[in-house]
Amino acid sequence: MRRTITTLATAALTLALAACSGDASPLPGSTAQPAPETSTSAAAPDTSCNARASLRPSGALPEPGNMPAGSYMATIQKRGRLILGTSQDTLLFSSRNPFNGQVEGFDVDMGRQLAQAIFGDPNKLQIKVIGYDKRVSSVRDGDVDVVADTMTANCSRWKDVNFSTIYYEAGQRVLVSKDSKATKIEDLGGKKVCSAAGSTSFLNIQAVTTKPIAVAKPAFGDCLVAFQQNEVDAISTDDTILAGMAAQDPYAKVVGEKFTEEPYGMALSQNYPEFTRFVNAVLEKNRANGTWTATYNKWLGSFGAAPKPPAAQYR
Amino acid sequence: MLAALIGLGLLTGLLAGITGQQAQAGTTDLGNRAQPLLAEAETIYANLADADTTAAQAFLAGGLEPATLTDRYNDDLTRATTALTEAARLTPEGSAAAESVRSISTGLARYTALVATARADNRQGLPVGSSYLSSASELNRTTLLPEAKKLFDSAQQEVRDGYGDAAGGWWSGFFALLILVLLGALLLAQRYLSRHTHRTFNVPLVAATVLTLLLGFGTATVLLTQNRHLNQAEDTGSTPVAQLAEARILALQERGDEALTLAMHGSSDEPEKRWQAADPRLRAALSNTYLPGATSGSYDAYAAAHEQIRKLDGQDGNYDGAVKLAVGKDTTAKFEQVTADLSTALDQRKDAFTTEIDKAGGGLVVLAILGPLVALAICALAFAGIRARLEEYR
Numbered sequence: 001m002r003r004t005i006t007t008l009a010t011a012a013l014t015l016a017l018a019a020c021s022g023d024a025s026p027l028p029g030s031t032a033q034p035a036p037e038t039s040t041s042a043a044a045p046d047t048s049c050n051a052r053a054s055l056r057p058s059g060a061l062p063e064p065g066n067m068p069a070g071s072y073m074a075t076i077q078k079r080g081r082l083i084l085g086t087s088q089d090t091l092l093f094s095s096r097n098p099f100n101g102q103v104e105g106f107d108v109d110m111g112r113q114l115a116q117a118i119f120g121d122p123n124k125l126q127i128k129v130i131g132y133d134k135r136v137s138s139v140r141d142g143d144v145d146v147v148a149d150t151m152t153a154n155c156s157r158w159k160d161v162n163f164s165t166i167y168y169e170a171g172q173r174v175l176v177s178k179d180s181k182a183t184k185i186e187d188l189g190g191k192k193v194c195s196a197a198g199s200t201s202f203l204n205i206q207a208v209t210t211k212p213i214a215v216a217k218p219a220f221g222d223c224l225v226a227f228q229q230n231e232v233d234a235i236s237t238d239d240t241i242l243a244g245m246a247a248q249d250p251y252a253k254v255v256g257e258k259f260t261e262e263p264y265g266m267a268l269s270q271n272y273p274e275f276t277r278f279v280n281a282v283l284e285k286n287r288a289n290g291t292w293t294a295t296y297n298k299w300l301g302s303f304g305a306a307p308k309p310p311a312a313q314y315r
Numbered sequence: 316m317l318a319a320l321i322g323l324g325l326l327t328g329l330l331a332g333i334t335g336q337q338a339q340a341g342t343t344d345l346g347n348r349a350q351p352l353l354a355e356a357e358t359i360y361a362n363l364a365d366a367d368t369t370a371a372q373a374f375l376a377g378g379l380e381p382a383t384l385t386d387r388y389n390d391d392l393t394r395a396t397t398a399l400t401e402a403a404r405l406t407p408e409g410s411a412a413a414e415s416v417r418s419i420s421t422g423l424a425r426y427t428a429l430v431a432t433a434r435a436d437n438r439q440g441l442p443v444g445s446s447y448l449s450s451a452s453e454l455n456r457t458t459l460l461p462e463a464k465k466l467f468d469s470a471q472q473e474v475r476d477g478y479g480d481a482a483g484g485w486w487s488g489f490f491a492l493l494i495l496v497l498l499g500a501l502l503l504a505q506r507y508l509s510r511h512t513h514r515t516f517n518v519p520l521v522a523a524t525v526l527t528l529l530l531g532f533g534t535a536t537v538l539l540t541q542n543r544h545l546n547q548a549e550d551t552g553s554t555p556v557a558q559l560a561e562a563r564i565l566a567l568q569e570r571g572d573e574a575l576t577l578a579m580h581g582s583s584d585e586p587e588k589r590w591q592a593a594d595p596r597l598r599a600a601l602s603n604t605y606l607p608g609a610t611s612g613s614y615d616a617y618a619a620a621h622e623q624i625r626k627l628d629g630q631d632g633n634y635d636g637a638v639k640l641a642v643g644k645d646t647t648a649k650f651e652q653v654t655a656d657l658s659t660a661l662d663q664r665k666d667a668f669t670t671e672i673d674k675a676g677g678g679l680v681v682l683a684i685l686g687p688l689v690a691l692a693i694c695a696l697a698f699a700g701i702r703a704r705l706e707e708y709r
Contacts, residue, residue: 089445097377098436098440098444099377128580129580219446219449221446225450248436248441
């Protein structure tokens with residue numbers, strides 16, 4: 001009983017765990033240890049497929065509020081809201097705004113743009129906070145319609161879910177305190193570096209040749225708490241998540257080049273390929289009409305001018 | 316013969332003193348230490364649970380936390396800290412209870428620091444504040460509450476043991492036996508004397524016998540009265556106190572789990588499962604005879620609101636509506652009616668206990684002082700009675 005409470009409290013309150021793109025957690029059923037292919041992927045990425053290539057849109061987008069009969073979009077329209085699975089502690093991508101309690105960010109806006117395309121109303125969106133280790137299973141089991149949660153499209157996940165085309169290019173970097181002399185992850189040999197338990201970020205830290213000590217916390221918010229309490233010397237995960245942390249702590253800085261590639265895609269059910277094509281058509285439209293750039297500027301504009309949107313690749 | 320009688324008399328006196336003193340000490344310890352420790356342990360346990368519930372609700376409300384919740388949280392911590400100081404005074408050095416008090420004190424300092432940081436971050440609009448809050452909540456649920464429960468359990472055990480000690484244990488049985496032996500010895504002595512002298516009655520020895528009988532009856536009366544009040548104290552005091560305290564904590568944890576389910580935004584159904592598991596237990600506890608009949612009704616109203624909250628959040632996907640209902644005035648008022656009834660009943664039962672324990676301790680001092688004196692008088696009378704006869708032989 002106590003144990004249950006522990007586990008719960010760990011997940012407690014907001015804390016919607018992590019959701020780092022670098023989630024290496026296996027599907028339920030093999031939760032005891034990371035699946036072999038993901039654990040080796042730290043050293044040698046799975047290149048058995050082109051994880052960036054998604055399904056090609058078919059024809060023009062239907063009018064909002066007028067989804068084709070029999071399609072999954074029509075099912076969503078009938079329900080009256082789109083269910084988005086995301087986290088609530090990844091500042092800038094999807095975090096709970098302490099002022100009004102709303103979950104908001106780049107990822108949430110991706111969901112809102114889909115709601116806009118289906119209903120003509122970006123607010124017909126139900127946000128479900130899911131554990132970082134539930135991102136694949138909640139799409140596969142139909143608990144949510146779509147996951148937009150700093151989630152890396154990779155080949156092992158493609159076996160269980162579809163991904164949209166890439167909507168953001170992230171990569172792993174490292175966050176240290178302002179007065180640290182470290183300029184890259186290799187400079188942190190023997191130091192404690194925090195990441196979310198079961199994430200590929202965590203495995204990547206272990207693979208660094210100078211052997212930093214990888215420290216696992218249930219969520220990235222917990223890593224920032226540990227960093228501020230001097231329990232760890234650094235945090236390493238996707239640059240996007242680190243940027244959100246640095247924005248909350250003026251005594252922290254993000255250093256070094258990206259040492260991994262983490263292309264973010266939205267996860268969708270394999271049962272409804274028409275929905276994947278629809279989502280890609282929406283992304284295509286928003287890349288072209290400047291919506292993507294506006295969204296980037298809204299959340300990430302303080303880091304400099306918006307780059308070109310990631311180019312769509314299709315199979 | 317004389318030596319035997321006087322020896323027995325002195326021994327009886329000694330035992331009367333010890334029996335009275337033991338029962339007195341046991342009763343005093345029960346009333347002045349064990350029961351207050353139970354009360355303090357309950358205060359610590361309930362206030363820590365309430366602090367966690369309050370913090371989760373303040374978080375749910377969004378924006379700057381409502382002043383009422385801040386005040387309530389501060390009050391909870393003040394009460395818990397004060398009770399902790401009292402509990403430290405009431406626990407013997409090296410006991411398991413003292414160990415619990417120590418770890419709660421250490422954890423509480425860390426807990427308040429984490430919550431303070433969470434608030435400071437929240438004031439600046441930094442989402443990491445919620446991570447601090449969850450760390451604090453985890454600390455509360457995994458360290459503070461289990462230790463508080465341990466303290467509460469060991470305090471309950473001390474109260475149970477206390478009833479045994481207060482009853483005087485085997486001293487009273489031994490004393491009763493001795494009174495019988497002394498009586499027998501006095502009667503034998505008188506029979507011997509009446510056969511070997513010309514007098515049927517030896518007045519001092521008769522007086523000694525009467526005094527012995529009085530001492531026996533007096534002691535029995537005092538101890539039986541004490542026993543009756545101890546039983547009363549247990550039945551109408553400490554037993555319902557423990558039951559009501561557990562009910563109140565159960566209620567607070569339900570409310571905390573409700574807030575937690577919403578705060579986790581659908582990422583876990585564990586808190587809701589705990590709520591459902593606690594529900595029948597709490598309903599059973601609310602049928603306690605010392606609670607007003609209306610309490611169950613208030614709880615029904617709260618439970619209905621809870622079902623509505625779950626429906627809004629789960630089936631209807633109306634998260635904002637669910638939060639609004641959960642932290643809203645109506646639901647809060649219904650819930651607080653339940654805890655208020657429980658608190659009132661708890662206070663009444665604590666008072667009942669104190670009254671009964673005071674009554675139980677009443678005659679014991681008299682026994683401890685008067686018992687040995689009466690025994691000395693018996694010795695003196697026996698000496699006087701027998702010496703008069705001895706002188707006649709000279």
